[in-house]
Amino acid sequence: MQKKRRPMVGYIENVQRFITTNMRGILVDWLVEVAEEYKLLPQTLHLAVSYIDRFLSIHVVNRSKLQLLGVSCMLVASKYEEITPPKAVDFCHITDNTYELKEVIKMEAEILKSLNFEMGNPHVNTFLNEFIGFATENQKTSKLQMEFLCNYLAELSLLDYECIRFLPSTVAASVIFLARFIIR
Structure with missing residues (x-):
């Protein structure tokens, strides 16, 4: 999909x-x-x-x-x-x-x-919530802080035309990685 x-x-x-x-x-x-x-x-x-x-x-x-x-x-x-x-x-x-x-x-x-009425397609935000759960499990990082930062970074990725080269799950994983790096 x-x-x-x-x-x-x-x-x-x-x-x-x-x-x-x-x-x-x-x-x-x-x-x-x-x-x-x-x-x-x-x-x-x-x-x-x-x-x-x-x-x-x-x-x-x-x-x-x-x-x-x-x-x-x-x-x-x-x-x-x-x-x-x-x-x-x-x-x-x-x-x-x-x-x-x-x-x-x-x-x-x-x-x-x-678009052939095919309107339900996965995007970066589709994967973020699941990934945030994994990223904050057993961490001192606040889940809310992680969510805000990840949503901001995901929104920034929308502005960059070059991000369409990557699958939404890849961009979401990159957002999680960058957010964890920033928060640490």
């Missing part, structure tokens, strides 16, 4: 004509703020970024539609993960009404169709 439903490594260089790694990073950074604004789960953010990367692996997207793709992926991910997800109109509002409701809904449908 981990190897399935993955973005294509090198999609920005090989598929995208108008999007750069820097633009992707800016979008993800903004989506972190959106997730904080709506108090979304970390899983929602990770899933949304996964959808963005998978979609960009198969479709050329114009610069002007990148933010639309981002909020639409966040909408899909929030419907998948959240108990009470924000409404599509909320995502229009967060873009300062740059996009109309019908554009967000149309993009949502395009995302779902393009």
Whole structure:
């Protein structure tokens, strides 16, 4: 499952004509703020970024539609993960009404169709909780301290386009290793 439903490594260089790694990073950074604004789960953010990367692996997207793709992926991910997800109109509002409701809904449908409605895929956050349990077992380290640091590092990994080269479990294990190194 981990190897399935993955973005294509090198999609920005090989598929995208108008999007750069820097633009992707800016979008993800903004989506972190959106997730904080709506108090979304970390899983929602990770899933949304996964959808963005998978979609960009198969479709050329114009610069002007990148933010639309981002909020639409966040909408899909929030419907998948959240108990009470924000409404599509909320995502229009967060873009300062740059996009109309019908554009967000149309993009949502395009995302779902393009990804064959395969929306449940493992991401870094999927593995973190299990790994944190192992990492804090028989340790003096506070589990809460470890969770906060790991979630922060996992969020940072979303910003780095090069991290898509690695399986989510590998990135999660690296996050645990780095967190333990920092805490010691």
